[in-house]
Amino acid sequence: MTLFRLDASIRVEGSASREIADIVEQEWLAAHPGDRVERRHVGVDVIPATAWSAAVTAAYVPAESRTPEQAEAVALATTLVDELLAADAILFAVPLYNYGVSQHIKTYFDLILTDPRAKESARMLAGKPVVLATVRGGAYGEGTPRHGWDHSTPYLRRVLGDIWAADLTVVEREFTLVGVVPDLDSFAGLAAEMHQGALEAAREAGRALGGLARV
Numbered sequence: 001m002t003l004f005r006l007d008a009s010i011r012v013e014g015s016a017s018r019e020i021a022d023i024v025e026q027e028w029l030a031a032h033p034g035d036r037v038e039r040r041h042v043g044v045d046v047i048p049a050t051a052w053s054a055a056v057t058a059a060y061v062p063a064e065s066r067t068p069e070q071a072e073a074v075a076l077a078t079t080l081v082d083e084l085l086a087a088d089a090i091l092f093a094v095p096l097y098n099y100g101v102s103q104h105i106k107t108y109f110d111l112i113l114t115d116p117r118a119k120e121s122a123r124m125l126a127g128k129p130v131v132l133a134t135v136r137g138g139a140y141g142e143g144t145p146r147h148g149w150d151h152s153t154p155y156l157r158r159v160l161g162d163i164w165a166a167d168l169t170v171v172e173r174e175f176t177l178v179g180v181v182p183d184l185d186s187f188a189g190l191a192a193e194m195h196q197g198a199l200e201a202a203r204e205a206g207r208a209l210g211g212l213a214r215v
Helices: 016-031 051-058 068-086 103-112 153-163 182-209
Strands: 002-007 036-041 089-095 129-135 167-173
Touching (some): 016 167, 036 068, 051 068, 051 103
Parallel strands (some): 089 129, 129 167
């Protein structure tokens, strides 16, 4: 079996989203020792920002008449979709940046959506287990001053769950900037509770992904 893992953080060391995703991956590997984990890190090995427009315009040009950039963009979109379709389970680790979806993950999704297999009617991940690990530096829950400011998680739910019809589990952690931003020091206790809750949720999601969910 194969797990496909995508990371979107611009950090490798000290990434909060990677911490959660690592736990999910470890639980999956515990159920599938020796099986493969295919990886893509769009926060570090970025997809060119021009790839989406090149792939869009390529759709209106015969294949033999496409520019090298258009041909490369279409080929990359095909590869990205192939990675998702070939996997038995999928893990996305995506932080909230500046209240929205980072340019890296948005370019990734935009490019994939140029492929006919990824359109809404195709439901290309129908029933496939997908875990989304997402983190936020502040607090955005109901009743907080910035409730509704998270424009990343709803977007990801729409694409992964509604358009692609994945069997989606979301693991979330907030207040990751507590201990980094002095103005948030008073929330240290709450942040610690949220951190531990997210780690346990990651373990449960990983067990479920690997078929080890407790009944």
